[in-house]
Amino acid sequence: MKKTKLALLTISLLLTGCAVASADDVKAGDLVISQAWSRATPGGAKVAGGYLIIENKGTAPDRLVSVSADIAGKAEVHEMAMDNGVMKMRPLDKGLVIDAGKTVKLAPGGSHLMLQELKGPLKQGDKVPVTLQFEKAGKVAVSLDVQGVGAQAPGDGGHSGHMEMKKMPDHSGMKM
Numbered sequence: 001m002k003k004t005k006l007a008l009l010t011i012s013l014l015l016t017g018c019a020v021a022s023a024d025d026v027k028a029g030d031l032v033i034s035q036a037w038s039r040a041t042p043g044g045a046k047v048a049g050g051y052l053i054i055e056n057k058g059t060a061p062d063r064l065v066s067v068s069a070d071i072a073g074k075a076e077v078h079e080m081a082m083d084n085g086v087m088k089m090r091p092l093d094k095g096l097v098i099d100a101g102k103t104v105k106l107a108p109g110g111s112h113l114m115l116q117e118l119k120g121p122l123k124q125g126d127k128v129p130v131t132l133q134f135e136k137a138g139k140v141a142v143s144l145d146v147q148g149v150g151a152q153a154p155g156d157g158g159h160s161g162h163m164e165m166k167k168m169p170d171h172s173g174m175k176m
Contacts, residue, residue, distance in 0.1 A: 024145075029137035030058025031098065037154040038115075038144040040124040048072075048122050050113030050130060050144050051106050051154075056098040063135040065095040071128055073117025080110055089114075095135070108152060122146045 026033040036052040050069075056062055067075045076091040096111060098104050106112045113130065122128060127143040134140060145154060 024143075026140060026142050028134065028140040029062070030060075030100075031056055031062060031134065031137045031140070033132070033140060033142055035154045036130075036142045036144050037151070038122055038128060038146050039151050040126075040146050040149045041118065041122045042149065043121055045121065046116065046118050048115045048118060049108065050115060050128075051108065052113075052142065052144075053103060053105050054098050055103040056100055059100050060136070061097055061099045062137055063095040063097050064132055065135055066133040067113050067130055068133070069115055069128065069130040071119050071122070072115035073119065075116065075130070076114045078112055078114040080112075124148050 024034070024036070026036075032055040034053045034055070036050070038048050038050050041048050050067070054064065064077055067077055069075050077096050078089055079092050079096075080087055080089045082088075091114070092111070096104065096106075104111070115128075115130075122144075124146055126146040128146060129141060129143050132140045132142060147154060
């Protein structure tokens with residue numbers, strides 16, 4: 001009987017944790033933005049990446065056209081893609097399309113937000129406000145949850161192995 005109660009308590013706590021985690025979702029029109037995060041930056045770093053998931057629950061595409069953040073002098077939507085065997089990063093001048101009924105994940109090694117000319121370091125535990133500008137949904141305010149320096153996903157805390165950190169591009173020390 002005690003094991004059953006313990007199991008039910010554990011399950012209810014896990015479900016409660018899930019409900020709290022999804023409370024940070026931001027809804028804007030047909031879009032749902034979730035898991036917005038960034039990595040802590042070492043002192044003196046002038047750039048940082050921002051990552052999130054955008055789900056389009058509507059019947060028409062939308063487009064992320066720009067991003068802004070008070071902590072950065074400049075912010076852009078970037079993509080990383082292979083070009084003749086070389087990984088290249090470039091701004092998406094025409095924005096990032098979120099097709100109807102689809103989900104787009106901005107993540108390390110792929111499309112991401114690029115915060116440049118940082119006015120201060122991002123510290124683990126901080127919440128960094130950014131504004132996303134969509135073609136249809138308009139301006140949407142979200143907060144990036146700052147994880148550890150080597151984090152690969154929200155909630156990772158930066159405890160990734162050293163080899164794993166080397167595999168994924170890290171913009172924290174990059175000079176623009």
